[in-house]
Amino acid sequence: MKLVRGASSAILLALAAFLAYRTAWLPYVCNITIRTVEARTAHLFKDRMPDYQRSAEARENHRLLSQCTSCETENVNVHLLAASNWSARGDGEMAVREYTNALRYDKRPELYFNLGMAQLDRGRFEEATVSLETAGFAQFSSIEDIPPGTIHDEVYRRVIAVYGPIAERSKRKR
Numbered sequence: 433m434k435l436v437r438g439a440s441s442a443i444l445l446a447l448a449a450f451l452a453y454r455t456a457w458l459p460y461v462c463n464i465t466i467r468t469v470e471a472r473t474a475h476l477f478k479d480r481m482p483d484y485q486r487s488a489e490a491r492e493n494h495r496l497l498s499q500c501t502s503c504e505t506e507n508v509n510v511h512l513l514a515a516s517n518w519s520a521r522g523d524g525e526m527a528v529r530e531y532t533n534a535l536r537y538d539k540r541p542e543l544y545f546n547l548g549m550a551q552l553d554r555g556r557f558e559e560a561t562v563s564l565e566t567a568g569f570a571q572f573s574s575i576e577d578i579p580p581g582t583i584h585d586e587v588y589r590r591v592i593a594v595y596g597p598i599a600e601r602s603k604r605k606r
Contacts, residue, residue, distance in 0.1 A: 462500035490520040541570035
């Protein structure tokens with residue numbers, strides 16, 4: 433009987449340790465890792481550096497993020513950081529995939545905008561127009577960040593076609 437109690441206690445202790453690791457320690461470590469990768473990713477786009485160095489640092493950022501994928505699967509920031517680092521590495525297709533994954537968990541305007549810009553870089557103009565249009569509906573000022581001479585005018589035309597009448601009606605009510 434003592435043997436059974438001892439084995440049960442050991443199993444319960446191991447289960448408690450596993451749960452503490454999985455629900456407390458791992459998310460804590462991943463939170464620190466995510467903050468570190470955020471700073472490193474911002475550095476990739478702010479500082480001028482050779483492409484090979486940018487790619488190497490982005491690869492390291494992916495390695496760091498991969499340690500958190502098991503506990504942070506629904507964390508939009510992980511997908512956003514991964515996509516930004518794929519862009520820094522020059523892999524626009526993986527960036528599009530990560531932005532699309534992020535949209536499964538959140539519908540932030542910047543996700544649609546970044547997805548649209550990644551699609552635009554890949555030459556997927558219709559998909560980019562739809563993504564950037566969605567971003568423009570949620571945050572009109574984002575249209576100003578679309579490079580002129582691309583699909584800027586088309587996105588502006590589509591968004592203003594909806595917002596224009598609404599703006600006119602609100603002006604008349606005043």
